[in-house]
Amino acid sequence: xxxxxxxxxxxxxxxxxxxxxxxxxxxxxxxxxxxxxxxxxxxxxxxxxxxxxxxxxxxxxxxxxxxxxxxxxxxxxxxxxxxxxxxxxxxxxxxxxxxxxxxxxxxxxxxxxxxxxxxxxxxxxxxxxxxxxxxxxxxxxxxxxxxxxxxxxxxxxxxxxxxxxxxxxxxxxxxxxxxxxxxxxxxxxxxxxxxxxxxxxxxxxxxxxxxxxxxxxxxxxxxxxxxxxxx
Amino acid sequence: xxxxxxxxxxxxxxxxxxxxxxxxxxxxxxxxxxxxxxxxxxxxxxxxxxxxxxxxxxxxxxxxxxxxxxxxxxxxxxxxxxxxxxxxxxxxxxxxxxxxxxxxxxxxxxxxxxxxxxxxxxxxxxxxxxxxxxxxxxxxxx
Numbered sequence: 001x002x003x004x005x006x007x008x009x010x011x012x013x014x015x016x017x018x019x020x021x022x023x024x025x026x027x028x029x030x031x032x033x034x035x036x037x038x039x040x041x042x043x044x045x046x047x048x049x050x051x052x053x054x055x056x057x058x059x060x061x062x063x064x065x066x067x068x069x070x071x072x073x074x075x076x077x078x079x080x081x082x083x084x085x086x087x088x089x090x091x092x093x094x095x096x097x098x099x100x101x102x103x104x105x106x107x108x109x110x111x112x113x114x115x116x117x118x119x120x121x122x123x124x125x126x127x128x129x130x131x132x133x134x135x136x137x138x139x140x141x142x143x144x145x146x147x148x149x150x151x152x153x154x155x156x157x158x159x160x161x162x163x164x165x166x167x168x169x170x171x172x173x174x175x176x177x178x179x180x181x182x183x184x185x186x187x188x189x190x191x192x193x194x195x196x197x198x199x200x201x202x203x204x205x206x207x208x209x210x211x212x213x214x215x216x217x218x219x220x221x222x223x224x225x226x227x228x229x230x231x
Numbered sequence: 232x233x234x235x236x237x238x239x240x241x242x243x244x245x246x247x248x249x250x251x252x253x254x255x256x257x258x259x260x261x262x263x264x265x266x267x268x269x270x271x272x273x274x275x276x277x278x279x280x281x282x283x284x285x286x287x288x289x290x291x292x293x294x295x296x297x298x299x300x301x302x303x304x305x306x307x308x309x310x311x312x313x314x315x316x317x318x319x320x321x322x323x324x325x326x327x328x329x330x331x332x333x334x335x336x337x338x339x340x341x342x343x344x345x346x347x348x349x350x351x352x353x354x355x356x357x358x359x360x361x362x363x364x365x366x367x368x369x370x371x372x373x
Binding site: 065067068069091092154156159160202203204205206208209216218219221222223225226 | 234235237238241242244245246247248249250251253254318321322323325326329330331334
């Protein structure tokens with residue numbers, strides 16, 4: 001099938017602002033959008049810049065605004081996008097070049113959530129801390145995050161205020177506060193309870209719609225809100 | 232200012248689903264209510280300044296363009312109120328109401344209830360433009 005790719009381009013060495021460029025290419029209906037972008041880069045314009053790595057929805061490198069909505073370029077097929085496809089970089093983060101954005105503000109917030117198990121008590125048998133299946137199930141959904149930033153950059157609260165910690169960071173808080181092995185719940189909830197924390201969520205559900213791992217992020221945020229209220 | 236304009240533009244151009252449009256309408260309704268609040272404070276203030284000026288204001292309120300604004304405002308008020316109930320449900324009972332299926336159902340319910348309240352009220356509001364004065368009892372066949 002022949003498709004028109006409308007790409008939002010930006011080269012900081014040449015352009016003052018972003019602009020649209022169109023490319024007409026032939027693709028197979030079952031090609032991923034990433035295949036189509038590769039075709040443009042390899043056969044039409046080698047300057048096209050975007051991140052990609054595993055190409056199977058695991059690394060989370062190729063988050064983009066595809067036909068107006070956040071998705072991973074490797075998880076969407078051309079037959080589902082129509083004959084005219086628009087691709088832009090994800091929103092709310094500084095654009096470095098074409099589809100590449102500076103992810104550092106996103107990762108800085110992620111690091112601030114202390115995304116690692118905190119437990120200063122020695123393990124009961126000196127080796128490991130056991131957990132029941134039910135205890136593990138409690139936070140299973142939020143362990144699936146691949147840090148693609150699809151959720152945070154689809155959130156109107158994040159567009160309006162880049163200081164907001166964003167859905168991805170709250171997912172990390174949820175992942176650890178409901179982990180029976182973690183001992184830093186109070187510390188994590190203090191971060192979540194900040195003015196730039198969970199209360200900025202407006203239950204828009206864009207994050208849930210955008211998440212390539214189908215994490216129910218709004219529910220996780222709601223549960224963190226309740227955990228704060230219940231102490 | 233530039234970032235406010237950018238975030239508004241992002242909000243309008245992002246192709247979200249039900250939740251995104253609920254958020255947009257909720258915001259628009261909220262802005263309409265704030266705008267009307269300022270107008271209302273101003274017109275009440277004018278009573279003390281000049282009776283003629285106040286009557287001019289009332290005349291504007293009864294003009295056709297103002298009625299269209301009031302219609303939009305009514306929709307905004309109803310939507311803001313009922314969508315607020317949806318947000319309360321999602322916020323207080325996330326385990327029950329925070330999933331996409333329930334979200335779509337709730338959004339449709341909010342739109343339905345909003346229209347049920349809005350349509351008769353809008354008819355009563357715009358009827359004077361066509362020279363007819365209606366009340367709720369007229370619409371209910373009373």
